Amino acid sequence: MHLTDATWTDVRDFDTDLALLPVGSTEQHGPHAPLGTDFLAAEAVAEAGAEASDHDVAVAPTIPVGVAEEHRQFPGTLWVSEETFRSYVRETVGSLASHGFDRIVVVNGHGGNVDALREVCGTIVRHDDAYAVPFTWFEAVGEHATRMGHGGPLETSLLRHVAPERVREDRMKEATEGAAERWGEWVASVNLAYDSAEFAENGVVGDPSDGDAALGEELLDAAAAALARVLDAVDERDVSRPERRT
Template identity: 45%
Template structure:
């Protein structure tokens, strides 16, 4: 069920019988010369909407701008400050609690949002308002991604390229994929951008001239479909697991 499509009287039965909601979040930021700036929120919304269709749980509208200051040098990147983002997401989530929702899955597709969503989840849990957790598609199928791609890359690489080729292929600049690989940073790991153990970079452009990491030429719509279905299965299972938990078991333990 997609909340924004429903008239309010038709939502009453859902809130009477269910207490879980999916909240998709992403970003509007550069994803290299070949992918749209909406890459993250397109992916997040696709997962949340499909999971809602598969499970019957509620999906809210998508939060399309996240915490993206590290992409600010590239044209069109939008961002909000971390405190504003956290407060907005917390306020939005609390509004769901007013209707009886007591557990939320943040269906997130932007790495820059992760730590802030975890903080919001902690605030809400500590206040015993609800249990809210963050989920990212690629973290649910890490082994499969490693099997499929030699250099997956954490941003604008073949995994995101494959998903957008599958979900919104008309937005992919196929003629720029080789340029994306050649103008970016193909190899990226925990040692990249570190000096004597210290992380020396703050912005994406410090590491990659065109904003992307990984080898995009490994991407395809067929692989994107495979990865999407595999991660969707994980999300649907998470929905069912979370819905089955007694609320008191999700709340903080008492002090020793």
């Protein structure tokens, strides 16, 4: 059930404690992919995961702005601080829990949100009346995960499958020719760069032409199956807090 499509009486009568909260970002993804790539991906994976699950699941509205200052040099990119992002996620989870949806998987579509989500979900579990875990879709696609760049083959393939009309195919050559090969500038395992504009002229990392809608469908299926397994585990988990060891 999508909360945005439901009435309050629908929610009242929906008997589940499981919810998905998609979170993404509004940021540059090169000249070929929309600023909303990350939240579009999070929404698609959340919907597919809910469909793949054997459980009734509430799907919350997507949080569209995240921790994305690393893309600030590219027009249209929006960002908030980690503190603001964590607070927004925590309070949204709290409102879900107040209606009985107190077992939540936060479905993430943006790499810059990862650390903040792990931290805030830990805070929720330790101190609030809810259990929450983060799930980042591109970490759950098996061997394909190693190809994740930015606006590269994985994200472009997923878009080609779920929202092909949003991909500017006529700009693919421009996107590919201006792309960086990897994220960052590395010396002795240290990334010297903080912003993507330091190493990616057009904001792209990886070859966006190296993937198609068929790969996108495979990625979505893999992420949805993984998310369904996480929902199983969250549903079955004893979420009582461990006692202090003495």
